[in-house]
Amino acid sequence: MGLMDSVDVLVIGGGVAGASIVRELSRYELEVAMVEKEADVCFGVTKATHALIHSGIPGKGIPLENRTLLLGNLKMDQLCKDLDVPFERVGKLLVAFNSEELEILRMHEYNCRVGGVPGVELITDVNKIREMEPNISPKVIAALYTPTTGIVSPWELVFGLIENAKKNGVRLYVNAEVKSIFVQQDGSFIVGTEVGDVKSRYIVNAAGFGADSIARLIGDDSFKVTAVREQRIIIDKVYKGLVKHLVRALNGLKTTGDFVAPTVYGDIMIGETIEHPDDVYDVATTRDGLEGRVIPRAKDLVPSLPVRGTIKPFAGNIPRVNLKTEGGYKLIGDYLVKPSLASEKLINVVLTGSGVGAAPAIATYVVEEILPSVGLELKPKDRFDPKREGIPRFAELTDEERAKLIEKDPRWGHVVCRCEMVTEGEIVEAIRRGATTYDGVKFRTRTGMGRCQGGFDRPRVLRILSRELGIPVEKITRKGDGSYEVLYRVKELLLDARRGSDSNV
Amino acid sequence: MQEGEVIVMSRVLTKSVDVVVLGGGPAGLGAAIRAKEVGSRSVLLVERAEELGGVLPQCIHNGFGLHYFKEELTGPEYAWRLIKKLDKLGVEVLTHTMAIDINADKVVTVVNRDGVIKIKARSVILAMGCRERARGAIRIPGDRPAGVLTAGTVQRLINIEGYLPGERVVVVGSGDIGMIMARRLVLEGAEVAAVVEILPFIGGLIRNEVQCLRDFDIPTYTSHSTIFIHGRNRVKGVTITEVDRKMNPIPGTEKYIECDTVVLSVGLIPENELSRQAGVEIDPSTGGPVVDEVFQTNIPGIFAGGNVVHVHDLADYVTESAEIAAENAVKFAQGQQVVDDTTRVFVEAGENIRYVIPRYVSKSRPASFYMRVSWPLERAVIKIGDIVKRRFPFVRPSEQVRIDVPVEKMKKIEGERLVISCEGTEVIPR
Numbered sequence: 034m035g036l037m038d039s040v041d042v043l044v045i046g047g048g049v050a051g052a053s054i055v056r057e058l059s060r061y062e063l064e065v066a067m068v069e070k071e072a073d074v075c076f077g078v079t080k081a082t083h084a085l086i087h088s089g090i091p092g093k094g095i096p097l098e099n100r101t102l103l104l105g106n107l108k109m110d111q112l113c114k115d116l117d118v119p120f121e122r123v124g125k126l127l128v129a130f131n132s133e134e135l136e137i138l139r140m141h142e143y144n145c146r147v148g149g150v151p152g153v154e155l156i157t158d159v160n161k162i163r164e165m166e167p168n169i170s171p172k173v174i175a176a177l178y179t180p181t182t183g184i185v186s187p188w189e190l191v192f193g194l195i196e197n198a199k200k201n202g203v204r205l206y207v208n209a210e211v212k213s214i215f216v217q218q219d220g221s222f223i224v225g226t227e228v229g230d231v232k233s234r235y236i237v238n239a240a241g242f243g244a245d246s247i248a249r250l251i252g253d254d255s256f257k258v259t260a261v262r263e264q265r266i267i268i269d270k271v272y273k274g275l276v277k278h279l280v281r282a283l284n285g286l287k288t289t290g291d292f293v294a295p296t297v298y299g300d301i302m303i304g305e306t307i308e309h310p311d312d313v314y315d316v317a318t319t320r321d322g323l324e325g326r327v328i329p330r331a332k333d334l335v336p337s338l339p340v341r342g343t344i345k346p347f348a349g350n351i352p353r354v355n356l357k358t359e360g361g362y363k364l365i366g367d368y369l370v371k372p373s374l375a376s377e378k379l380i381n382v383v384l385t386g387s388g389v390g391a392a393p394a395i396a397t398y399v400v401e402e403i404l405p406s407v408g409l410e411l412k413p414k415d416r417f418d419p420k421r422e423g424i425p426r427f428a429e430l431t432d433e434e435r436a437k438l439i440e441k442d443p444r445w446g447h448v449v450c451r452c453e454m455v456t457e458g459e460i461v462e463a464i465r466r467g468a469t470t471y472d473g474v475k476f477r478t479r480t481g482m483g484r485c486q487g488g489f490d491r492p493r494v495l496r497i498l499s500r501e502l503g504i505p506v507e508k509i510t511r512k513g514d515g516s517y518e519v520l521y522r523v524k525e526l527l528l529d530a531r532r533g534s535d536s537n538v
Numbered sequence: 539m540q541e542g543e544v545i546v547m548s549r550v551l552t553k554s555v556d557v558v559v560l561g562g563g564p565a566g567l568g569a570a571i572r573a574k575e576v577g578s579r580s581v582l583l584v585e586r587a588e589e590l591g592g593v594l595p596q597c598i599h600n601g602f603g604l605h606y607f608k609e610e611l612t613g614p615e616y617a618w619r620l621i622k623k624l625d626k627l628g629v630e631v632l633t634h635t636m637a638i639d640i641n642a643d644k645v646v647t648v649v650n651r652d653g654v655i656k657i658k659a660r661s662v663i664l665a666m667g668c669r670e671r672a673r674g675a676i677r678i679p680g681d682r683p684a685g686v687l688t689a690g691t692v693q694r695l696i697n698i699e700g701y702l703p704g705e706r707v708v709v710v711g712s713g714d715i716g717m718i719m720a721r722r723l724v725l726e727g728a729e730v731a732a733v734v735e736i737l738p739f740i741g742g743l744i745r746n747e748v749q750c751l752r753d754f755d756i757p758t759y760t761s762h763s764t765i766f767i768h769g770r771n772r773v774k775g776v777t778i779t780e781v782d783r784k785m786n787p788i789p790g791t792e793k794y795i796e797c798d799t800v801v802l803s804v805g806l807i808p809e810n811e812l813s814r815q816a817g818v819e820i821d822p823s824t825g826g827p828v829v830d831e832v833f834q835t836n837i838p839g840i841f842a843g844g845n846v847v848h849v850h851d852l853a854d855y856v857t858e859s860a861e862i863a864a865e866n867a868v869k870f871a872q873g874q875q876v877v878d879d880t881t882r883v884f885v886e887a888g889e890n891i892r893y894v895i896p897r898y899v900s901k902s903r904p905a906s907f908y909m910r911v912s913w914p915l916e917r918a919v920i921k922i923g924d925i926v927k928r929r930f931p932f933v934r935p936s937e938q939v940r941i942d943v944p945v946e947k948m949k950k951i952e953g954e955r956l957v958i959s960c961e962g963t964e965v966i967p968r
């Protein structure tokens with residue numbers, strides 16, 4: 034396949050890591066491109082994240098994750114404001130059920146204070162806890178409160194970053210799986226993808242679960258990416274307010290136990306079962322996980338949890354980095370963000386458990402520290418525009434604002450998704466901004482994310498996609514790669530059968 | 539006014555009517571027609587879809603109208619008869635218009651391509667129908683591929699949009715829509731590999747079990763649960779398993795069935811997001827508003843009819859209930875009293891009754907009770923307090939029971955509570 038682009042930096046992978054990095058690169062006088070193997074950006078790990086913006090409780094032995102989490106958290110307000118992305122600092126209550134756990138909270142409190150996490154408070158007055166969180170279990174005896182913990186929309190964050198990067202000159206190629214990398218004599222690369230080749234001086238390998246395979250293409254087998262799976266359940270937004278903070282249990286000494294949390298869209302998310310799938314792309318939920326762990330454990334935290342309000346159970350796999358040692362690959366409890374051992378002009382970036390919160394700081398680190406250290410010169414652009422406007426959310430507008438939009442374009446008066454109140458105007462706008470699949474529309478507009486899960490809107494959204502993209506409905510997929518929504522036109526099978534029997538005669 | 543000063547008037551339009559009907563299915567159509575017939579000056583019908591008729595236009599099978607029109611019709615025919623009548627009476631209709639808010643003052647906000655309109659009504663009739671439960675609600679584990687659809691969505695895709703979702707289908711749940719769609723899929727050339735029902739009996743009407751499943755030799759698995767959906771991009775198959783009486787999977791009974799489509803028919807839920815916004819009290823046993831014998835909700839002047847109240851078996855009863863709501867909504871709009879508050883009785887579902895409508899009656903008026911049992915029984919007796927005792931050869935959850943009680947009997951109710959219960963012989967053990 035022919036050369037489709039020639040750039041200074043090519044970023045592989047359109048998750049939150051890649052998106053943050055291209056947007057950071059777009060501040061400088063550089064030619065930048067991104068390639069993504071899926072039909073859209075944000076279809077990898079980042080799609081299934083809960084996107085809690087952690088305060089970064091510093092602990093021992095995981096320095097990069099904690100350093101960037103703390104910095105990333107501080108950058109979130111400005112970033113989300115610039116990109117018009119929902120972000121709320123709801124705060125976290127890490128709870129203790131007994132005196133042993135209380136001691137663990139004390140340890141974390143100490144670490145937070147030393148590490149400079151703003152506003153932490155260990156609350157042992159149960160009345161105060163109940164005041165903050167009326168539905169919390171009466172068995173909770175103490176809580177470590179971190180006010181800076183936030184929640185964000187992970188999809189809107191990635192779409193916002195990419196749209197803004199594109200506005201500032203970055204080029205995006207989707208359906209572009211990287212298949213080969215050829216290192217040229219001058220150290221630059223020819224990257225072969227499914228849709229064409231890209232010539233690039235530098236590569237940022239932010240391919241998530243694909244990052245180890247990418248590194249291997251240039252002979253770097255220093256790490257392997259494995260997975261832990263977490264299962265989760267989304268509960269209907271009619272129960273909004275059930276919890277106001279991220280309410281989380283301890284997991285042994287760690288802060289990553291089961292949780293009940295609000296989302297930026299008003300529904301509730303519960304979750305956390307840890308499994309170790311052999312296949313990093315296997316994100317199936319299980320009966321044991323949902324009924325045996327997620328639900329009962331969430332009920333330990335919030336006994337009145339309305340499980341019958343379940344909208345959607347799902348699972349996500351979190352990458353983990355394993356470094357090559359003499360005794361085989363060994364798990365490290367941290368990110369991998371380093372120039373490759375095989376070629377320093379390829380930077381490996383593998384984020385693990387809290388990458389959404391860390392990504393803004395990781396991006397700065399990669400762009401301002403690592404890339405210049407291997408020779409990339411940065412010259413700020415005169416006309417970098419940090420702003421991006423989100424798609425107006427009809428459901429959240431005033432009647433006056435709604436009427437104004439409809440006056441300009443009547444499609445804003447046509448409600449296509451009843452549960453989330455999404456209009457045709459929003460759907461057309463999502464397609465204009467790059468959605469080509471049902472999920473692409475869904476993650477940009479929330480259509481089909483409510484309680485009927487697409488029962489009402491799906492036929493209508495398919496029709497709009499078909500019209501706007503000029504492709505037949507049978508060719509439209511849920512999320513690319515053979516995930517067709519409908520397989521035939523009516524009577525097609527009957528005609529085929531008739532033809533089949535004719536030829537037998 | 540000074541030169542250059544701009545006065546921006548509100549872009550939001552307003553309108554005022556006697557009766558506004560929300561939803562244009564057999565309930566809303568029936569209500570709007572009746573309201574006009576009994577003399578309301580201004581009736582407005584609001585429907586979010588392109589066409590009137592609610593779910594009827596996609597129900598191209600027969601079995602409608604036997605009670606109401608005394609004739610067997612298809613869904614579209616049933617709707618068409620009502621629509622013609624509506625046209626003749628000159629009811630004002632807004633289609634392609636969605637009601638997005640109601641408040642307790644009975645101001646309904648709607649949107650359409652012309653903008654946002656606030657409609658001030660003297661009385662409101664809720665007729666928004668119901669929606670289907672989706673995969674999440676029953677938490678079927680597994681992958682999340684394309685090709686898992688609810689029966690009503692499949693019905694719309696095939697009968698209205700012209701697409702066939704797949705060629706080898708497993709139907710999960712045995713509600714009426716699921717059975718009707720199983721037959722439709724076979725007629726369209728697809729293969730229905732199984733209908734899987736977790737209960738020990740079929741969820742829908744006997745007539746559909748016979749005419750859709752048995753007549754078409756569709757393999758049916760009762761007391762079976764779907765425990766896994768396979769396929770990353772598109773459905774590849776399901777694993778089902780037998781369940782014990784507590785509905786827990788029995789290990790070792792797993793069975794893999796290959797398919798490219800899963801159709802869910804696992805229940806309907808009255809659509810009451812709007813009602814909640816207005817402060818209408820919802821009955822957890824039905825998912826619909828708590829109503830009295832004239833289908834008035836707890837908010838005076840807000841009435842409800844059809845599937846928005848509880849899920850009906852037949853469109854005929856839907857229309858009937860909405861007519862009662864309409865007659866009283868008009869009375870209310872004209873300032874007349876609609877219920878007798880002095881002799882109110884609270885109605886409760888007792889033994890083996892899943893729910894009962896209405897929840898309030900007056901001793902001074904006749905009443906019709908609609909109910910569903912929780913478990914099938916033979917030689918059953920349904921008791922309405924001490925005033926009525928009615929025998930039935932059998933009762934089933936899928937078949938709604940209606941009992942009309944004349945005023946002489948209503949007068950005999952003692953106290954302020956009326957319990958409805960059902961006893962009989964269990965043929966299928968619980």
Ligand SMILES: Cc1cc2nc3c(=O)[nH]c(=O)nc-3n(C[C@H](O)[C@H](O)[C@H](O)COP(=O)(O)OP(=O)(O)OC[C@H]3O[C@@H](n4cnc5c(N)ncnc54)[C@H](O)[C@@H]3O)c2cc1C
Nearest residue numbers: 046048049050077078079085211241243349387388389390
């Ligand atoms: C269940 C769950 C809960 C989580 N909770 C939180 C949380 O609360 N807070 C938080 O901060 N983080 C959380 N995380 C972690 C966070 O989501 C991840 O750290 C982050 O999304 C990783 O982003 P990424 O860009 O590195 O990976 P990805 O989003 O996977 O992006 C990599 C991209 O590379 C593409 N790609 C792969 N191979 C190729 C190839 N050969 N060619 C081209 N493209 C390729 C992929 O398709 C993908 O789009 C959670 C994760 C999960 C799964």
Ligand SMILES: Cc1cc2nc3c(=O)[nH]c(=O)nc-3n(C[C@H](O)[C@H](O)[C@H](O)COP(=O)(O)OP(=O)(O)OC[C@H]3O[C@@H](n4cnc5c(N)ncnc54)[C@H](O)[C@@H]3O)c2cc1C
Nearest residue numbers: 561563564565586592593601637666667715844845852853
């Ligand atoms: C597949 C299937 C098969 C059936 N088979 C039979 C049968 O054989 N015989 C029989 O008698 N009955 C049958 N029924 C039952 C019958 O169709 C229903 O009971 C009846 O349609 C319910 O009427 P409804 O008016 O209450 O609700 P619907 O028909 O659902 O109408 C509600 C209307 O309200 C509109 N609406 C909702 N919210 C809003 C809003 N916010 N703003 C504006 N409009 C709104 C909707 O668009 C819809 O048009 C069947 C039903 C189905 C689904």
